[in-house]
Amino acid sequence: MEFTELADYAISPGMLTEWLPEATGTWAQDERPASYIHEAHLRPTADGTHDDGRESWLGAAFRIAGPLDHDAFRRAARTWIDRHEPLRSHAELGADGRISRHTLGPGGVDFDEVRHEYEFDTATVLERVHHLFDELTSPHRWPAYLFVTLEHSDPEAGCTVFFAADHSLIDGLSVVLVAHELTSLYTEAMAGPPALLVPAGSYIDFGADERAAAATVDRRHPAVEVWRQAFLRSKGRLSEFPLDLGPRTVERVPQRAVSEWVLDAAQAVRFNTVCHRAGQNFLAGVLACLAEANTELTGNTVFRTVTPVHTRNDPHWATSLGWFVGLAPIEFDIAGAVDFADVATRAAEAVAATKSAAKVPFARVEEILGTPIRPRFVVSFMDVRFVPMAQQWPEIEARALRSRHYTHDVYIWVNRTPHGVNISARFPETPLATENVLRFLARTRRALADVVPSTPDEDPQASAVGADAYATTGQ
Structure with a gap:
């Protein structure tokens, strides 16, 4: 699934309905704590990057066939909310700095359904949906999520479903599950076959378990040592983007987003074959190309970044909605590397050496080291080929969405899907940053292509990167 901004999604004219969750049950005090990353998201940072929590949402868009049955959609969405407890719970930061939680039981949420009984043009749809998502998904309010449906008749009758939630409720893997789960529940509500969804554990329970485990971590823990060494090697400046982005200003800098399919499905298979013949996995190969x-x-043989790592380490959390993400610093030197296999091996060794870092919440590491962890250059990799309904994503125009952002940082997402490999990025929308990030992405794309044999039966070693590729070439 491609991760893009809402402005890059193909929107048809049509009639909008806003589905605004409202509590119909009784809120009960809930003693379970917020997860570390959720708490960090609620608390303001020294540089003010969290603002009031707006524009920190993730979402999804997808189409369902035929005219929308509003009653069936309401039943499906209510069932989905009952399935995922975080959508019925609210953690609030009080004036005393303490976090309290209140939770609704199953069946405790319904919808205020706001129908616009006239057709909006494309520009108006985009403006309205963007406004709703930006304004109504703050982590400091409940609900921090909503649906919007768009019924259209051009080119054929159908409906687009838009969903957004604050990041505290959802992560990248959660997002790619939304289309399958809601479509299955909607089909069931329309008297179709039962959804048969795999049971999902509660992220709130995960947060409580995480807190209990993190309480035993001290300065001697391997994860703490990994971060300490990363700070020492980088002189306290974690994972800056390797090319010049221009000065970091105090003003909010809007970011630009780009997305591109860099390998088709067959090329991705061949890339994977090369990686495996080198004794490594797909991620190691991607990191090798970035390096x-x-x-x-740049002429610098040391590649340094921070990568998100999922923390769904028990099958109980496999289909849960939540922010199951840890961070790990990655650093390796490719000086003297003789071929692609050599570089991929170094990348894999770097990943293995820091894997333990993601097992401890980075906010807990910050507490122990007394140092904020603020990565400025992040590379994320997800393999979503086997997510339910993944083969149908192009057919239903399914996309993962992310809010606009205003930082000086660079994020790169590499996603392997049944249809190939997509790379998307977000970076400061300034002339210098745009030029240099696009240069970096273009060179990475070429490195990926150089590894892939031109035909399936070609010897992959013929496409391996030679030592001369690592010579100091400057900019």
Whole structure:
């Protein structure tokens, strides 16, 4: 599934309905704590990057066939909310700095359904949906999520479903599950086959378990040592983007987003074959290509980034809605590397060496080290080929969405899907940053292509990257 901003999604004219959750049950005090990353999201940062929590949402868009049955959609959405407890719970930061939680039981949420009984043009749809998502998904309010449905007749009758939730409720893997789960429940509500969804554990329970485990972590823990060494090697400046982005200003800098399919499905298989013949996995191969781009463009043979790592380490959390993400610093040197296999091996060793870091919430590491962890260059990789309904994503125009952002940082997402590999990125929308990030992405794309044999039966070693690719070339 491609991760893009709402403005890049193909929107048809049509009639909008806003589905605004409202509590119909009784709120009960809930002693379970917020997860570390949720608490960090609620608390303001020294640099003010969290503002009031607005524009920190993730979402999904997808189409369902035929005219929308409003009653069936309401039943499906209510069932989905009952399935995922975080959608019925609210953690609030009080004036005393303490976090309290209140939770509704199953069946405790319904919808205020706001129908616009006239057709909006495309620009108005985009403006309205964007406004709703930006204004109504703050982590400091409940609900921090909503649906919007768009009924359209051009080119054929159908409906687009838009969903957004604050990041505290949802992560990248959660997002790609939304289309399957809601479509299955809607089909069931329309008297179709039962949804048969795999039971989902509650992220609130995960947060409580995480807190209990993190309480035993001290300065001697391997994860703490990984971060300490990362700070020492980087002189306290974690994972800056390797090319010049221009000065970091005090004003909010709007970000630009780009997205591109860099390998089709067959090329991705061949890339994976090369990686496996080198004894490594797909992620190591991707990191190797990023490192090559870094070296060719900067002359620096050391590649450094921070990568998100999922924390769904028990099958109980496999289909849960929540923010199951840890962070790990990655650093490796490709000086003297003789071929792609050598570079991929170094990348894999770096991943293995820091894997333990993601097992401890980075906010807990911050507490122990007394140092904020603020990565400025992040590379994320997800393999979503086996997510239910993944094969149908192009057919139903399913996309993962993210809010606009205003920082000086660079984020790169690499996603392997049944249809190939997509790379998307977000970076400061300034001339210098745009030029240099696009240069870096173009060089990474070329490195990926160089690894892939031109035909399936070609010897992958013929496409391996030679030692001369790592020569110091400057910018």
